[in-house]
Amino acid sequence: MDSFEDDLSVSRRDVLIAGAASAAAAAVTTEAGAAPAAAAPTANASGAGTEVVLEVNGERRTLQLDTRTTLLDALREHLKLTGTKKGCDHGQCGACTVLVDGERINSCLTLAVMHQGSKVTTIEGLGTPQRMHPLQAAFVKHDGYQCGYCTPGQICSAVGALDELRRGIPSHVSGDITAKPLLSVDELRERMSGNICRCGAYSNIVDAISEVAGVRT
Numbered sequence: 001m002d003s004f005e006d007d008l009s010v011s012r013r014d015v016l017i018a019g020a021a022s023a024a025a026a027a028v029t030t031e032a033g034a035a036p037a038a039a040a041p042t043a044n045a046s047g048a049g050t051e052v053v054l055e056v057n058g059e060r061r062t063l064q065l066d067t068r069t070t071l072l073d074a075l076r077e078h079l080k081l082t083g084t085k086k087g088c089d090h091g092q093c094g095a096c097t098v099l100v101d102g103e104r105i106n107s108c109l110t111l112a113v114m115h116q117g118s119k120v121t122t123i124e125g126l127g128t129p130q131r132m133h134p135l136q137a138a139f140v141k142h143d144g145y146q147c148g149y150c151t152p153g154q155i156c157s158a159v160g161a162l163d164e165l166r167r168g169i170p171s172h173v174s175g176d177i178t179a180k181p182l183l184s185v186d187e188l189r190e191r192m193s194g195n196i197c198r199c200g201a202y203s204n205i206v207d208a209i210s211e212v213a214g215v216r217t
Contacts, residue, residue, distance in 0.1 A: 147199050
């Protein structure tokens with residue numbers, strides 16, 4: 001009886017060893033079979049890219065881009081319009097805000113190919129040091145910047161926010177979403193809440209936008 005149990009015990013051990021060996025062999029075979037798939041060519045492997053046509057600051061621009069290129073990178077890396085800043089690259093700081101067909105958007109969260117034929121306005125297209133946009137002049141007057149990194153996005157966002165108010169688009173603090181929102185400090189603060197100023201110049205920013213909007217602070 002003891003001899004039989006010993007033989008049976010050995011048999012179990014042999015089965016376990018054989019099973020482990022089979023599993024290892026199968027894993028090696030699977031990895032070997034999967035190797036060619038990993039080497040498959042990716043999109044745009046030839047480097048040709050996709051043609052994207054944009055009207056940037058009033059000028060028609062034709063680019064050859066990888067389809068994964070964000071609008072932000074198209075502006076900064078391909079068109080050298082570095083006024084638009086890359087802050088968080090996650091749509092959380094607003095430093096990359098530009099105007100696309102009149103609407104303010106975070107350019108880091110959208111692909112350039114999604115805006116074929118669109119009109120894009122960056123901070124460079126709003127004004128120049130010689131002929132500043134009213135909001136640019138107001139930011140200078142009210143010291144609405146400190147390090148200046150977020151300022152281009154702040155100004156582009158403010159342009160979009162004031163246009164939204166003029167068109168009667170409500171915000172989360174609008175008392176009546178069926179009525180035209182009032183020009184108020186609360187409205188401006190809410191609409192600009194997506195633009196972070198790490199230096200903390202918020203009160204000056206509100207003063208600058210309020211002056212252009214005709215709001216008393």
